[in-house]
Amino acid sequence: MTARERVMAACNFQKTDRIPIDIGGTQVSGIHVDEYCELLKALGISETPTVYEQLEMLARVNDSVRKRLHSDVIPLENPSMSFGLKNSNWKLWKTTKGNVCYMPGDFNPTQDEEGGWWLYRKDGSPIAHMPKNGLYFDFADKTTLSSDISWMDPKAFRETIAIYNDDELRMLEKKAKELYETTEYAVVAEFAQCKYGSMTRTFAGLSPTDWLCMLITEPEYIESILDVAMEQALLNAELFLQAVGSNVDIFTISAIDFGSQRMEVFNPEIWKNIYMPRYRKVNDFIHDNAPGKKTFIHTCGCVRHMLPHIIEAGFDILNPVQLTAENMDAQELVDEFGGKIVFWGGGIDTQTVLPFGTPEEVAAQVKERLEIFSQKGGYIFNPVHCIQYGVPIDNLLAAADIAYNFKL
Numbered sequence: 001m002t003a004r005e006r007v008m009a010a011c012n013f014q015k016t017d018r019i020p021i022d023i024g025g026t027q028v029s030g031i032h033v034d035e036y037c038e039l040l041k042a043l044g045i046s047e048t049p050t051v052y053e054q055l056e057m058l059a060r061v062n063d064s065v066r067k068r069l070h071s072d073v074i075p076l077e078n079p080s081m082s083f084g085l086k087n088s089n090w091k092l093w094k095t096t097k098g099n100v101c102y103m104p105g106d107f108n109p110t111q112d113e114e115g116g117w118w119l120y121r122k123d124g125s126p127i128a129h130m131p132k133n134g135l136y137f138d139f140a141d142k143t144t145l146s147s148d149i150s151w152m153d154p155k156a157f158r159e160t161i162a163i164y165n166d167d168e169l170r171m172l173e174k175k176a177k178e179l180y181e182t183t184e185y186a187v188v189a190e191f192a193q194c195k196y197g198s199m200t201r202t203f204a205g206l207s208p209t210d211w212l213c214m215l216i217t218e219p220e221y222i223e224s225i226l227d228v229a230m231e232q233a234l235l236n237a238e239l240f241l242q243a244v245g246s247n248v249d250i251f252t253i254s255a256i257d258f259g260s261q262r263m264e265v266f267n268p269e270i271w272k273n274i275y276m277p278r279y280r281k282v283n284d285f286i287h288d289n290a291p292g293k294k295t296f297i298h299t300c301g302c303v304r305h306m307l308p309h310i311i312e313a314g315f316d317i318l319n320p321v322q323l324t325a326e327n328m329d330a331q332e333l334v335d336e337f338g339g340k341i342v343f344w345g346g347g348i349d350t351q352t353v354l355p356f357g358t359p360e361e362v363a364a365q366v367k368e369r370l371e372i373f374s375q376k377g378g379y380i381f382n383p384v385h386c387i388q389y390g391v392p393i394d395n396l397l398a399a400a401d402i403a404y405n406f407k408l
């Protein structure tokens with residue numbers, strides 16, 4: 001089977017020749033640039049990496065590395081992945097670990113007196129901050145409860161949501177065609193235009209805490225905002241599909257984290273009543289207009305009690321399947337939801353065993369997870385979220401090799 005055939009067979013709960021693998025294939029399964037530099041050194045590859053996603057500082061994975069990791073997935077990047085920075089006119093920058101990489105031409109951070117880096121909007125307001133010796137940029141937005149709640153008019157909110165322009169659509173059309181016709185990988189579109197609130201930054205003038213409170217106290221207002229977000233998402237989906245045609249296999253619809261380490265961020269019934277029907281509209285649109293293609297939701301943490309609603313919303317794929325969170329036991333998830341949704345993740349814990357275990361401990365956990373997730377099919381091996389800096393390269397390679405050689 002080709003990589004694309006393998007992934008899509010798994011997504012249809014069909015038999016595959018081996019477990020499909022995704023390491024570095026999406027913005028939620030990527031490799032931190034400093035970790036990628038360590039991997040390049042270990043593999044004897046000379047390359048100046050490109051950081052295509054600047055929030056998490058993810059490196060664009062080259063084909064030699066993708067093959068060594070046995071990965072079956074390749075991303076179709078958005079023209080802008082983070083902070084409104086266009087991924088073009090690349091220039092050199094040095095990370096806090098001293099690695100030289102390429103960053104977008106619009107990336108112009110300012111260093112403060114303490115050695116940290118700041119990104120600013122054109123109006124001078126801060127967007128994001130990387131502390132001295134930091135590895136990532138964090139949003140600079142306020143996250144606590146506001147003393148004076150903002151009530152943005154939904155019409156004004158509509159104007160803040162970017163719609164793909166002609167240049168971006170032509171770029172997407174060209175790149176999707178190139179990836180689909182010149183590679184055998186499953187192409188995952190980094191669409192993620194269902195911006196239905198945020199747990200990390202200001203949304204519609206509301207801090208994350210404001211938003212969570214108003215989900216309970218002002219649901220009608222929240223729904224009026226989400227209706228606008230949905231309408232703009234559907235418009236972007238229509239334009240996106242016109243551009244990429246059938247040259248994409250999987251569409252990332254949402255990357256909002258609705259789970260925490262201990263439980264869902266809010267009552268799953270709220271998700272069912274407010275979020276589920278609006279996600280369903282977009283998933284239905286993709287499925288109706290791109291037959292055979294799949295939709296993908298990334299949501300960290302415990303989402304066990306949201307899963308029935310996520311499935312009802314029409315999502316085909318769940319990522320990252322964070323098994324270290326409460327109520328996220330692998331066998332229980334397979335028993336209850338296997339065959340109903342594809343599990344894309346959960347292959348090795350990135351909080352515990354992958355960074356801190358031995359290669360033997362990594363191999364043991366990967367084998368244990370694969371024995372469980374392979375029971376009903378519908379599984380793509382993927383570490384829980386992105387590969388962070390500091391993961392021993394022997395551990396990363398051991399995880400990839402065990403998954404590759406696992407006998408179905």
